[in-house]
Amino acid sequence: MLDSGVDRVPVSRPGFFSRLATTLARLVVPVVALCLVLGVAFLLRDMPMQEARHLSVIDPRLDTGDWLTWGLVVLPAVFFVLNLTSRRYGAALTLTATFISWLLIGGAVGWAVHEGIVANFATEIAPYPEAAALVGALATAQLVNVLTFDWMRGIPWWKAPFLAALIGGVAFSAAFNMRPTALWDDGMVARLIVESGLYFSWALLQLLPTGMMRRTIRPLPGFGGA
Template sequence: MTSKILPGVLAMAAIVVASNILVQFLFGRWLTWGAFTYPLAFLVTDVMNRVYGRAAARRVVLAGFVVGLNCSFIGTQISGEFGPLVTVRIALGSAVAFLSAQLLDIAVFDRLRGGAWWRAPVVSSLIGGSVDTALFFTIAFSASLTFLEPGNDVSWAGEALPLLGMGPVVPLWVSLAVADWLVKLVLAILALVPFRIIVGSLSGRTT
């Protein structure tokens, strides 16, 4: 089993590392490039779940979690213009969001695996992605959780602005979260194509 899921482990590790790097680069006003790579983690998890089962998917997620912890630790040691690239709140939010969302994705996928082929990956990715976004941005930037890291000034994230520049006035971090969630929503649909192709290829090898 270990050798079979190795490609999944490597893919998950690559996505986590790439996302931790690309999150440092802005894409427009509300997103970073990492927002486009991170949702692929759900694709990897769902493929592993479909082909090898829930236990294998959990192993792949655990590997990604460990890689993510290492990336966060490295980020805390690198100083940028405004301090460490990764703060305690960002590291905590990233870890909690990743593990919670991925394990939820696995559970939902497993519950729906007997239905139409597309339903499990779409629903599990949407639910997992929504939880991921909510947990990460709340833990990392909400003013109500400043006690987690009193020395980290995230007041900039609380600036009151129209939602995505055109909606009701909300804290800036809410707009960032909504933009991130919308990307996850779109990619959950688009990922059905590679999901179908990869699952078909791997299933053929295991029969």
């Protein structure tokens, strides 16, 4: 038994400002990475992926034409960033990073329009309904991705990142392509098939760097994972 006469040293807990500083420091890399991926995807939005046109050999309806751009191909990297952040810090901080990245992007676009750098939003960026649909679909997909990862995290290690990236990508494709202003025809069905294949491929390929970084990016105490 412990000697009742021995004084116990109270354990000091980090104060509010200390916890705030730690959280802000943890947010820097995910926020920068998310903004970078979205920025690159935006810059490549008008560059068609010519290599995918051979899909029309399989079925003429799978002809990607000009709609499959390198911007769309790069976009699923968002889910890779979210997966690594969720693995390390959990869902709450990952969702916070997502929210802050959207605030920064929205602020940057608003500033560019106000300063005249972007003279006409509808022609230089996207028509307002399409832009709203894109942001809404991607934000929804990010939420689905983070919640799926948090739900599936554990053993085996690959299950959470694979399913989170796949389900998040399919959610984005469905939400954006099934918007009220979209035209539903055979071409839309083919587009959904091609995009589903794209997100499945991304979900598989991102397991390689994720597996290589498992020992470097370990879950913090309190978050399960292998």
